[in-house]
Amino acid sequence: MRASFVFSEVVTGLRRNVTMTIAMILTTAISLGMFGGGLLLVRTIDKMQASYLDDVEVTVYLTQDISANDQNCTAEPCSSIRSSLENNQAVESVVFEDRDEAYERFQRIFEGQPELVELARPESLPASLHVKLFDPERSEVIVQEFSNQPGVANVDDQNKFLDRFFDLLNSGRDGTFIVAAIAALAAVLLIANTIQVSAYTRRTEVGIMRLVGATRWYTQLPFLLEAVVAGVIGAVLGVVGLVGVKYIALDQIFEATGGAIPKIEIVDILFPVAPVLLGVSILISAITGYVTLRAYVRT
Amino acid sequence: MIQLESVSKAYKTSTRPALDDVTVDVDKGEFVFLIGPSGSGKSTFLRLLLREEVPSKGRVSVSNFDVAKMPRRKVPRLRQTIGCVFQDFRLLNNKTVSENVAFALEVIGKPKHTITKVVPEVLELVGLDGKADRMPHELSGGEQQRVAMARAFVNRPLVLLADEPTGNLDPDTSQDIMLLLERINRTGTTVLMATHDHSIVDSMRRRVVELDHGKVIRDDRRGVYGVGR
Numbered sequence: 001m002r003a004s005f006v007f008s009e010v011v012t013g014l015r016r017n018v019t020m021t022i023a024m025i026l027t028t029a030i031s032l033g034m035f036g037g038g039l040l041l042v043r044t045i046d047k048m049q050a051s052y053l054d055d056v057e058v059t060v061y062l063t064q065d066i067s068a069n070d071q072n073c074t075a076e077p078c079s080s081i082r083s084s085l086e087n088n089q090a091v092e093s094v095v096f097e098d099r100d101e102a103y104e105r106f107q108r109i110f111e112g113q114p115e116l117v118e119l120a121r122p123e124s125l126p127a128s129l130h131v132k133l134f135d136p137e138r139s140e141v142i143v144q145e146f147s148n149q150p151g152v153a154n155v156d157d158q159n160k161f162l163d164r165f166f167d168l169l170n171s172g173r174d175g176t177f178i179v180a181a182i183a184a185l186a187a188v189l190l191i192a193n194t195i196q197v198s199a200y201t202r203r204t205e206v207g208i209m210r211l212v213g214a215t216r217w218y219t220q221l222p223f224l225l226e227a228v229v230a231g232v233i234g235a236v237l238g239v240v241g242l243v244g245v246k247y248i249a250l251d252q253i254f255e256a257t258g259g260a261i262p263k264i265e266i267v268d269i270l271f272p273v274a275p276v277l278l279g280v281s282i283l284i285s286a287i288t289g290y291v292t293l294r295a296y297v298r299t
Numbered sequence: 300m301i302q303l304e305s306v307s308k309a310y311k312t313s314t315r316p317a318l319d320d321v322t323v324d325v326d327k328g329e330f331v332f333l334i335g336p337s338g339s340g341k342s343t344f345l346r347l348l349l350r351e352e353v354p355s356k357g358r359v360s361v362s363n364f365d366v367a368k369m370p371r372r373k374v375p376r377l378r379q380t381i382g383c384v385f386q387d388f389r390l391l392n393n394k395t396v397s398e399n400v401a402f403a404l405e406v407i408g409k410p411k412h413t414i415t416k417v418v419p420e421v422l423e424l425v426g427l428d429g430k431a432d433r434m435p436h437e438l439s440g441g442e443q444q445r446v447a448m449a450r451a452f453v454n455r456p457l458v459l460l461a462d463e464p465t466g467n468l469d470p471d472t473s474q475d476i477m478l479l480l481e482r483i484n485r486t487g488t489t490v491l492m493a494t495h496d497h498s499i500v501d502s503m504r505r506r507v508v509e510l511d512h513g514k515v516i517r518d519d520r521r522g523v524y525g526v527g528r
Contacts, residue, residue: 002405002411204391205391207389208403208406210378211383212403212407212450213374213375213376213377213381213407214406214407215372216375218406219406
């Protein structure tokens, strides 16, 4: 097979059909860009989940009575709450925090707002047991078991709050994938259409090629490569678009969350997202091209 | 070289078969006219040889190829042994004369040095030396058909199929094309030409196979167009 011949046919085909080619490349780029965005979001969510879940605790707040009188959690009912927590299979560790420690922590958290620190007194803060679980996802059990025990004021599950937060991010991710899928459908239809138009405008050539005994690869490879070349250009543009969006918008937005959402790094885009987009694009355009040629172009 | 044994071809869209129990044997190097009115089955005959169609019944062979039974991936090899010329020339209008001829070799993967050597040779054979860089629209009908013949012959096929090659040409130009076909035939290439042109068939006095309603109604060694003329 002569590569120069196939290559020149591909270039001719793409140029002859330039408006369609551009439309095909742009839709491919948009759909792949969205898909890549979705992948980055998945990665970001995973990173956040990993880092947050490490720190997620269930906090068992103790009643005023215990907070005031039992400084070291040695008397009943605090000591029995503590030991039953410690003996629980799901629990990794239990740390008792008395009023003064709670106050210190309060001061640390709100050191930017001195008037708030001014107002707070150690007596207004409850003592608590900070419970770390082996599997933070299973915090529900602890909440249920300890909420109504004597001496417990209430049980606070950080995981609950995080769940809501991650639900939001997950629906963002799902939305992105849905839009990406719709754009991908548009891209696939455009690729199929472009190949049909391309095959139609070159029907005389293809007819002659078949007559003189060109193999199917020779007659069809140029069309297939046309789709794949457009797909590759689309994927590259999609990646460039992602990098652009990162610098123009995402970096600022994520920074504004004060590090709650980790920044997307350029390496995250270059690997694995870029090769995945490239691979997906080549695969989809080649399959679309192949199926279209089988369905519409006689061999 | 070409054998049809009891070949029938029926199309789904028609109640009458396009070819009905046709048996024809063409030797290597023969020149055969295929005549008959429109719809008599001439085109189907040629299409079966090219494996553009598969017979409903019977056996078709060209050279050593069992045309009807060969797997699809081998069809290109069959077609590389057959050259084709048509009434409408079928040239690529965006390519020059020599590019049109070279195209037939490029697409079957012939090396460049072969192409640059044989294309001028074949253009000379068909009398188009000096017009290699012209575009098809700058040529007369006769010249365009010569380009088509150069393209059909450039790969030295064993068989040349010509489907009404003079149908669009005036009588003088038609004679030139026939001389060229004879010249190609003298190189040992088997020529099978479907035509309506009485005067050509009558003047050449070659083998005539006449089809009517899909049946062979005449096969004369040295025939004329109409019986008894």
